[in-house]
Amino acid sequence: MGNAGTAGNGGSEAGAGKAGTLFRVSPYMVIPSRVGGFSLYLKQDDNYVLYAEKGELFTDAHKERLSRLGVEHLYIKSEDYSFYARYVQDNIQDLLDDESIPVRERARAWNDATVAVAREAFDRNLPGNIDKRRFRKIQTLIAKSLKFLAREDALRELARFITEGHELFQHGIAVMVLTISVLGTFVREDADLMVSVGVGAMLHDIGKLELPQEIFRRRPDGLSQQEKDMIKSHPALGVGLCSSLPLPQETLQCILFHHEREDGTGYPSGATGELLPSYVKVLTLCNEYDNLTRGPAAGRKTLTPFEALTRIKQSRSAYDPEMLKRLIAVLSKADIAPFTV
Ligand SMILES: [Fe+2]
Numbered sequence: 045m046g047n048a049g050t051a052g053n054g055g056s057e058a059g060a061g062k063a064g065t066l067f068r069v070s071p072y073m074v075i076p077s078r079v080g081g082f083s084l085y086l087k088q089d090d091n092y093v094l095y096a097e098k099g100e101l102f103t104d105a106h107k108e109r110l111s112r113l114g115v116e117h118l119y120i121k122s123e124d125y126s127f128y129a130r131y132v133q134d135n136i137q138d139l140l141d142d143e144s145i146p147v148r149e150r151a152r153a154w155n156d157a158t159v160a161v162a163r164e165a166f167d168r169n170l171p172g173n174i175d176k177r178r179f180r181k182i183q184t185l186i187a188k189s190l191k192f193l194a195r196e197d198a199l200r201e202l203a204r205f206i207t208e209g210h211e212l213f214q215h216g217i218a219v220m221v222l223t224i225s226v227l228g229t230f231v232r233e234d235a236d237l238m239v240s241v242g243v244g245a246m247l248h249d250i251g252k253l254e255l256p257q258e259i260f261r262r263r264p265d266g267l268s269q270q271e272k273d274m275i276k277s278h279p280a281l282g283v284g285l286c287s288s289l290p291l292p293q294e295t296l297q298c299i300l301f302h303h304e305r306e307d308g309t310g311y312p313s314g315a316t317g318e319l320l321p322s323y324v325k326v327l328t329l330c331n332e333y334d335n336l337t338r339g340p341a342a343g344r345k346t347l348t349p350f351e352a353l354t355r356i357k358q359s360r361s362a363y364d365p366e367m368l369k370r371l372i373a374v375l376s377k378a379d380i381a382p383f384t385v
């Protein structure tokens with residue numbers, strides 16, 4: 045057993061509770077008969093002691109010993125975090141399907157895996173446009189998540205993670221979860237469509253990465269016409285960024301049309317409701333809901349779920365009332381918003 049040094053409390057990164065140079069993870073994430081590319085540490089008093097060495101096979105004995113000891117947290121060194129994220133991604137289906145793991149812990153694992161994938165997709169420091177490998181990762185993760193996301197209790201637990209943060213990828217994750225949840229109320233059996241739309245929802249704002257970020261922090265009334273036009277170009281820029289990918293039509297439409305409105309007041313095409321596919325209508329609504337509740341965006345305050353839904357209801361001609369009803373039902377069942385708005 046070695047001493048890994050001490051660590052402070054720290055904030056949280058990638059949803060994994062960072063503690064100085066160590067990340068806190070749940071013992072539930074240790075799957076017997078899997079090898080982790082990371083060392084696991086236990087906290088004893090103020091010291092971190094090695095529990096399982098990198099490359100060691102986790103066994104049932106490991107897991108039993110953890111529960112016998114009543115261990116609530118394990119720790120991973122920050123330099124090993126990417127290996128842990130990879131391990132969770134590779135094993136996400138088994139983790140999400142494991143009914144012996146509390147839903148709250150599964151939600152945390154899902155969030156860890158999704159944040160890692162989304163953060164990478166939105167990372168402007170990586171070379172080139174979003175490549176096929178990163179795109180496939182998102183697709184695979186969403187496909188493996190559908191069953192879990194269909195659970196009411198999962199959304200309730202996920203809400204605590206997905207409502208946090210102001211990064212573009214965090215908005216993308218929340219809009220993806222909401223869009224899939226609402227879409228699941230009427231096309232649940234069409235998994236291909238759910239995945240295509242889920243990917244489009246996750247990446248809908250990716251075109252914003254092509255623009256100077258400061259224009260998104262300024263109040264809309266302080267922007268010049270040219271800057272307003274730049275903002276309105278982000279759906280087309282997003283499609284451009286993804287042009288080298290084998291994008292399904294539905295994913296493309298989600299990125300391009302997520303600012304269209306039922307009454308034709310949206311952009312870039314100004315198409316009215318009868319021309320918009322139902323999944324685009326779901327996305328436009330979930331995007332607006334998340335924008336209003338996430339804040340504080342430039343020039344407007346953060347609204348509560350109830351206030352946001354009330355605001356959306358007031359501008360009803362812009363949104364499909366049937367989809368709004370479905371969104372309210374989804375949020376209510378997950379205890380995020382009251383049943384009547
Ligand atoms: Fe947008």
Ligand SMILES: [Fe+2]
Pocket residue numbers: 215248249331335
């Ligand atoms: Fe958005």
